[in-house]
Amino acid sequence: MSSFVVFDLEFTSWPGALEQDWGAPGQLREVVQIGALRLSEDCSVLEEYETLVRPVVNPQLSPYFTELTGITQESMDQDGVPPAQALGEFLGFCQGQTVLSYGNDMVVLGENIGWARARGEELKHSMLDAAFVNIRPWANTVAPTTTTANVGRLWDMLGLPKPVAGQEHSALFDCYSFATALAHLSDHGATLPAGCR
Structure with a gap:
């Protein structure tokens, strides 16, 4: 049976980081x-x-990040794993697999892999072993109502039932x-990109 992967990342953030493209000193997208x-x-x-994943440069999560994602410092300290382990x-x-993101998450993934390697950490696998694709342009074309939506709101923008318990930015x-939106679009005649069928 053919399969593919969808993924999403949450990464360190602060008030205004998105608007400044993480350009302030010390603000990395870990x-x-x-x-x-x-x-x-x-x-x-x-x-x-x-x-x-335990951030290295900014190990203390910002209150802004915790409020956005619900991820607490306590849960990070208890359950977080080293970056090289998690990324590998x-x-x-x-x-x-073909691996789909809704936006530039593969760029952030690549940054984090580069930082881990620069620290001398070894990863068990490589990004080159999969085909990473940003599917957002395709989704926004076949469903223009999604243009302003982040990935966690796709189900809502398409008028679909909430897929599981939880909240966006988890x-x-x-x-x-993401998966619910892809299934809906496919069921309504959109042809998923190659590698997903």
């Missing part, structure tokens, strides 16, 4: 949470992946929002 779903051709969920495991989950919830 991955804090990775969520991913392996989907079948009909967009049903085959497998989940989720992990918390995630790349292993993606191996041999990586796994955002993946379910």
Whole structure:
């Protein structure tokens, strides 16, 4: 059976960081949470992946980030894993798959892989073992109502039932929002990109 992966990242942030493209001193887009779903051709969920990742440069999460995502410093300190471990495991989950993001998450992923390697950390797998695709331009073209939506609001913008419990800006919830939107668009005649069928 053919399958593909959708993924979402949550990364360190502060008030105004998005508008400044993380340009303030010390503000890096360090991955804090990775969520991913392996989907079948009909967009049903085959497998989940989720992990918390300990940021290195900014180990203390900002109150802004915690309010946005619901991820607390306590949960990070208790359950967070080192970046190289999390990134390597995630790349292993993606191996041999087409991997879709709704936006530039693969760029942020690449930044974090580069930082881990610059620190001398070894990753078990490579981004080159999967085909990463930003599907947002396609989704916005086939469903213009999604143009202003972040990934966690796709289900809402398409008038669909909430896919699972949770909230936007939680990586796994955002993946379910993404998968629900893809299934809806496919069911209504949109042809998913190559690698997803």
